[in-house]
Each structure stands twice: as structure tokens, then as C-alpha cells.
Amino acid sequence: MNSTLVERRRRHVVVSGVSSDAHTWNLVFLQLLLEEMGHQVTNLGSCVPDRLLIDECRRLRPDLLVISSVNGHGALDGGRMIALLRELPELRALPAVIGGKLGVAGAEAGSFGPALLAAGFDAVFEEADGTEAFRRLVGEAPPALEAVSPEPAPGTEAAPPAPVSPAGVS
Amino acid sequence: MSTPRPPLSPFAAAVGAAHRDGELVVQPRMGFPDTGRMREGLLAVRAARARTVGTVTVDSYTRVGDHASARAALDAGTDLNGYPIVAHGPAAVRRMLDGLLGGASDDGKPGNDEPCDGEPGDNEPGFAVQIRHGSADPLPIVETLLAAGLDATEGGPVSYCLPYSRTPLADAVSAWARACELLAERSGGTAHLESFGGCLLGQLCPPSLLVAMSVLEGLFFRRYGLRSVSLSYAQQTSPAQDAEALAALRLLAAEYLPGLDRHLVLYSYMGVFPRSRHGALALLRAGAELAARTGVERLIVKTPAEAHRIPAVQDSVLALEVAAAAARSTPPSYGAPDDREFGVLAEARALVEAVLELAPDIGTALIRAFRTGLLDVPYCLHADNANRSRGFIDGLGSLQWRTAGAMPVRTAAGPEARAPRAEELIDMLSYVQRAYDQGARLGTPAPTPLKERS
Numbered sequence: 009m010n011s012t013l014v015e016r017r018r019r020h021v022v023v024s025g026v027s028s029d030a031h032t033w034n035l036v037f038l039q040l041l042l043e044e045m046g047h048q049v050t051n052l053g054s055c056v057p058d059r060l061l062i063d064e065c066r067r068l069r070p071d072l073l074v075i076s077s078v079n080g081h082g083a084l085d086g087g088r089m090i091a092l093l094r095e096l097p098e099l100r101a102l103p104a105v106i107g108g109k110l111g112v113a114g115a116e117a118g119s120f121g122p123a124l125l126a127a128g129f130d131a132v133f134e135e136a137d138g139t140e141a142f143r144r145l146v147g148e149a150p151p152a153l154e155a156v157s158p159e160p161a162p163g164t165e166a167a168p169p170a171p172v173s174p175a176g177v178s
Numbered sequence: 179m180s181t182p183r184p185p186l187s188p189f190a191a192a193v194g195a196a197h198r199d200g201e202l203v204v205q206p207r208m209g210f211p212d213t214g215r216m217r218e219g220l221l222a223v224r225a226a227r228a229r230t231v232g233t234v235t236v237d238s239y240t241r242v243g244d245h246a247s248a249r250a251a252l253d254a255g256t257d258l259n260g261y262p263i264v265a266h267g268p269a270a271v272r273r274m275l276d277g278l279l280g281g282a283s284d285d286g287k288p289g290n291d292e293p294c295d296g297e298p299g300d301n302e303p304g305f306a307v308q309i310r311h312g313s314a315d316p317l318p319i320v321e322t323l324l325a326a327g328l329d330a331t332e333g334g335p336v337s338y339c340l341p342y343s344r345t346p347l348a349d350a351v352s353a354w355a356r357a358c359e360l361l362a363e364r365s366g367g368t369a370h371l372e373s374f375g376g377c378l379l380g381q382l383c384p385p386s387l388l389v390a391m392s393v394l395e396g397l398f399f400r401r402y403g404l405r406s407v408s409l410s411y412a413q414q415t416s417p418a419q420d421a422e423a424l425a426a427l428r429l430l431a432a433e434y435l436p437g438l439d440r441h442l443v444l445y446s447y448m449g450v451f452p453r454s455r456h457g458a459l460a461l462l463r464a465g466a467e468l469a470a471r472t473g474v475e476r477l478i479v480k481t482p483a484e485a486h487r488i489p490a491v492q493d494s495v496l497a498l499e500v501a502a503a504a505a506r507s508t509p510p511s512y513g514a515p516d517d518r519e520f521g522v523l524a525e526a527r528a529l530v531e532a533v534l535e536l537a538p539d540i541g542t543a544l545i546r547a548f549r550t551g552l553l554d555v556p557y558c559l560h561a562d563n564a565n566r567s568r569g570f571i572d573g574l575g576s577l578q579w580r581t582a583g584a585m586p587v588r589t590a591a592g593p594e595a596r597a598p599r600a601e602e603l604i605d606m607l608s609y610v611q612r613a614y615d616q617g618a619r620l621g622t623p624a625p626t627p628l629k630e631r632s
């Protein structure tokens with residue numbers, strides 16, 4: 009059975025970039041994807057300072073936080089931000105995931121997954137993973153809107169879903 | 179473009195000299211965190227078999243003014259996506275550029291390879307470098323580059339605010355006004371500034387708005403003292419439409435910015451890039467040919483690493499050489515058969531005129547234009563952008579307006595506008611990537627007879 013971070017019902021998701029990342033097409037795409045899955049999305053946009061992101065999470069109390077970064081600073085900025093966020097007792101159990109192009113060296117650099125999970129994320133989706141594992145994890149609210157899964161890259165058919173730390177997944 | 183004027187920035191002089199020699203200047207996007215690597219990159223660019231100028235691309239921490247994080251990353255030896263120029267400071271930049279600029283250099287290398295049989299211009303200015311950043315508040319960067327003896331950079335009050343920051347547009351307008359004044363004053367009037375207005379978010383923006391933004395930022399630069407500017411345009415989905423846009427940009431630049439030293443710069447495709455090496459290089463060549471056909475003076479290249487990671491030095495050298503070779507084998511062909519097919523000139527002019535009517539001061543006019551939605555960048559999430567306009571790629575592969583908000587432009591007839599689904603958005607975003615990865619070439623014009631350029 010798939011683990012889902014969010015039950016099969018309409019939930020409130022905060023989508024956000026990190027402090028130094030200006031890219032927004034990734035955020036626009038994730039918002040559409042989540043809305044089509046039946047969720048309600050608050051998109052905080054790009055270049056979001058840690059303080060602002062944390063304050064918004066405290067104010068909005070979302071069911072899920074989705075962080076996206078592609079500028080190559082995502083592992084640095086995301087790791088720093090989530091450590092700060094987890095210091096707050098009321099946000100310690102907020103399901104939070106990160107994805108995108110998280111470093112500057114592409115797939116050659118190896119995975120930032122373990123470090124980011126240790127820092128406090130519940131799941132990490134690196135560029136090569138596609139969005140299928142993410143969709144599964146987030147859970148479609150209305151199954152009728154199930155979108156076509158991306159074609160798996162040759163030789164990766166049996167790729168396991170992105171790592172999910174046992175702790176923090178509701 | 180031939181009235182006597184104060185001495186030019188070495189950067190503008192290098193572009194001017196190449197143009198007189200009938201050569202396209204090619205330039206990389208290049209930034210590494212440490213000074214040594216950056217210097218090696220610049221040396222390799224200078225030595226490439228192409229008419230080059232160098233680039234120092236600034237990292238994202240410096241762009242958003244977080245110099246402490248840049249410093250911390252340097253101390254920890256963490257990789258960054260560019261050169262943290264403020265954290266390094268002007269002394270490091272001077273060291274990096276030592277002996278690298280100008281004609282002959284102290285390490286005995288020529289300032290530029292001259293692979294053509296044509297003679298180098300007699301006032302050959304040699305190698306020059308531009309600082310490229312993406313900062314809504316550029317003052318610390320501008321101060322550092324001036325203190326390091328440089329005078330060429332890039333940006334604009336709108337084009338470095340909306341795509342790059344959450345800074346209020348009004349704040350960016352005042353920061354850029356001060357930065358322009360500082361550049362003009364401290365360089366002794368030589369400084370060169372390029373508008374990023376022809377790129378904005380890089381994709382799905384119909385050309386008329388890109389052309390208008392470049393011209394409007396050029397007017398802003400002049401208002402705040404710059405005498406040497408370049409106006410940009412980024413390669414889009416249709417070569418025919420792009421050629422028309424570049425012709426419109428040249429015409430409007432001549433009309434609105436007479437007396438300034440100016441040139442056009444084309445950016446290799448700025449949206450989602452082909453993943454394959456063959457696709458990336460074919461797209462790069464198509465851009466270089468577009469530049470050569472339309473008489474654009476300078477081209478900024480992308481590399482086969484674009485879809486994957488920050489390009490290494492050898493990726494950039496390869497891209498520069500491939501682009502230069504493609505440009506050299508393309509004859510110019512000014513005056514496309516029908517340069518009004520897409521209506522870019524009329525739309526861009528309407529946008530510029532409508533904005534200029536809003537206020538006598540160009541900065542105020544730009545702020546009002548965005549407040550009223552007279553300018554509206556598709557898909558831009560910035561709080562000061564109306565975000566009611568949407569572009570789409572039509573059946574012929576050109577970019578058109580689906581909805582335009584309050585902009586005085588023509589929207590394509592068609593089905594009622596509705597928000598695209600995620601998959602449709604990805605489809606549009608990857609239109610160019612798909613075509614080139616599959617080995618196709620978009621809108622390849624009928625083959626023109628090859629003739630020598632000079």
C-alpha cells in the first residue's frame with residue numbers, strides 16, 4: 009500500500025520557493041498539479057526568506073508544505089530552513105517535502121536525500137525522480153482527475169519511490 | 179551610430195569593433211564560486227576560437243543581497259551557482275582580471291584569436307568582461323564592479339525585479355535609478371548597461387512585450403545618465419517571428435534612443451532546454467543563425483549542460499565555438515519578405531507609447547503601467563504584476579496572446595481562455611525541448627544560397 013502524507017480529501021497545501029531561488033515556473037506547475045488533484049494551494053512564490061515562510065506556516069497551519077528549488081542552492085537553503093522550522097513545536101509534525109534540482113552539479117553529485125531527511129524533511133524528490141512518486145505520496149483527492157503518469161526513463165521501471173523517513177509521516 | 183562621443187566602455191568598444199569586422203560577438207553565461215576557477219574560465223573564453231567577451235555571472239545569494247550566506251558558503255567550500263562578487267570584494271576581482279583585459283596580455287596570449295583572414299581592426303580593443311547578476315537592488319554589486327575597474331553590467335528596474343525578486347517594483351525603480359547614476363558618474367560616462375527586458379521569465383511571453391520592455395528600460399537607462407546601452411531579445415519558438423521582433427527592436431531603438439551608443443544582444447533560448455546534446459547544439463546553432471541573419475551584434479549562448487546543471491568551462495567553450503561557426507556560415511538577410519506578418523512592431527510600439535503617456539517620468543510611468551495592468555508579464559507571480567495575461571504557441575509555432583489583461587495588444591481568436599492544466603503547461607513549456615530532442619528544427623526557413631560574408 010502507498011504511504012500518503014495527506015488523506016484522500018481536500019487539503020490545504022503551501023507551495024514555496026526558498027530564500028535565494030527566483031524560479032517560479034516550477035511553483036506554478038506544482039500549484040496546478042496539486043489543484044487538479046483536488047487540493048487547495050497557497051503559493052508563496054519565489055525568494056521566500058526563512059522567517060516569512062515559517063510565519064506563513066504558523067498563520068495558515070497547512071496540511072502539507074511543498075518546497076521546490078531548481079537554482080542549485082536548494083539543498084543549502086532548504087536544509088537551513090527546515091531545521092529552523094522544526095525548532096517550533098507547533099510545526100514539528102507539519103508534513104514537509106522538497107524537490108527539484110537541489111545542487112549545481114546535476115545527477116553526478118549524488119543524492120541530497122539523506123542530508124535533507126536528517127534536517128527535517130519527510131520526503132525528497134530529486135530531478136530524476138519525476139513527479140509520479142510525489143503524486144502517490146500526496147494523494148489524489150478526486151480520483152477522477154488522475155493524470156497520466158510520466159513515462160519512466162529506460163531502465164528505471166522498477167525505481168523505488170523517493171525515500172520517506174519513518175518519522176514525521178502521518 | 180557614428181556621432182563623436184565620449185570614450186566607450188571597453189565592453190561596448192569590443193562589440194563595436196567586432197561589428198565593423200563583420201563578426202558576431204559571442205558570450206557565455208559563466209559563474210563559479212572561487213576566484214581561481216573564475217579566472218581560468220575567463221582565460222578559456224578569451225582563448226576560444228570565436229570573437230568573445232567574458233562574463234562573470236553572480237550567484238543567487240549575492241543576487242538577493244544575502245552576502246552573509248555567500249561568505250559562509252565560501253568559508254565552508256560549498257559550491258554556489260555563481261561568483262559572489264560582493265563577498266569576494268573588489269581586490270579579489272582585480273586579481274582575477276589581472277592581465278586578462280584589453281589587447282595583448284602579459285602572459286603572452288593574444289587578446290583574441292583572429293581565425294579569419296580579415297585584418298583585425300586597427301583600434302582592436304581586445305578582451306572585455308561584463309558582470310551579469312539579476313538583482314532588484316544592484317547597488318552593492320555595482321559599487322564592487324566599479325571599484326574593481328569595470329563598467330559593464332546588465333539588468334533593469336523591471337527585468338531584474340519581476341522575474342528575480344519579491345522587492346516592490348517602486349523600490350527596484352529607485353534602486354536602479356541610483357545604480358544607473360552611480361555607474362554613469364563613477365565610470366566617467368563610459369559605462370555600458372544591457373537591458374534584460376527581452377527575456378523576463380524566459381518563455382511563453384509573446385515578443386511584443388519583450389521588445390517594448392527592452393526599449394522602455396533603455397529609456398530609463400538614458401534618463402539616469404547612461405550613454406551606452408544594449409537592448410536584448412531572447413530567442414523564442416518561431417524563427418520567423420523572432421526575426422520580425424529583432425527588426426522591430428532595432429527600429430524602435432533608433433527612434434527612441436537616438437544618439438546613444440547601442441547594439442542588440444540576442445539570448446540563446448531561455449526556456450526549458452533540450453536534454454540531448456544534439457538537440458541543445460541544434461537549438462544553439464539556430465539562435466546563432468538568427469543573430470547572423472538579422473545583424474544582431476552580440477549573442478549570449480547556452481550549452482548542452484543547460485537542462486542538467488551549471489555548465490563547466492569546457493561546455494561554454496564548446497558552445498561559443500559552435501555558435502561562432504554557425505554565425506560565420508550564415509549570410510545576413512535584412513528585410514524579411516514580410517516583416518509585419520506577426521504584428522510585433524505595431525504591438526510593441528503601442529505598448530511603449532501607452533506607457534510613456536502615463537507620466538512624464540519613465541520610472542513613474544513603469545510603476546503605473548504595472549499597477550494598471552498596461553504591462554502584464556504572463557505567469558509572473560510577483561505581487562506588483564497583474565498576472566492576468568497568458569501567451570500560447572499557435573499552430574504555426576509562434577507566440578500569441580490568449581488573454582492580455584489591460585494591455586493594448588491583440589488576442590488571438592479561439593476557444594474561451596481558461597487556465598491550462600498542469601500537463602498542458604508542461605507541454606507548452608517543453609515545446610522547443612521536444613522538437614529539438616526529436617531532431618526537428620523549428621521553422622527552418624527555405625535554404626538560402628550560401629555566399630561569403632566579406
Ligand code: B12
Nearest residue numbers: 029030031032033034076080107108112142450451484487
Ligand atoms: C526558465 C529558467 C530561468 C528563468 C526563470 C524565470 C522564473 N521566474 O521562473 C530565468 C531566466 C529568470 C532564470 C534565472 C536563473 N537561473 Co534558471 N533556468 C531556467 C530553465 C531554462 C528552465 C526552468 C523551467 O522553467 N522549467 C520548467 C519547470 C516547470 O520545471 P523545473 O523547474 O525543471 O521543475 C521540474 C522538476 O525539477 C520537478 N520539480 C521541481 N520542483 C519540485 C518539487 C517537488 C516536491 C517535486 C516532486 C518535483 C519538483 O518538477 C518540475 C516538472 O518536471 C532552467 C534550465 C532548463 N531546465 O532547461 C534554468 C536553470 C534552472 N537556472 C539555473 C540558474 C543557476 C539560474 C540563475 C541562478 C542564473 C545562473 N546563475 O545561471 C538565475 C536564478 C536567480 C536566483 N536568484 O535564483 C540553473 C540551475 C543549475 C543547477 N541547479 O544545477 C539551470 C538548470 C540552468 C543551468 N544549467 O545553469 N532561469
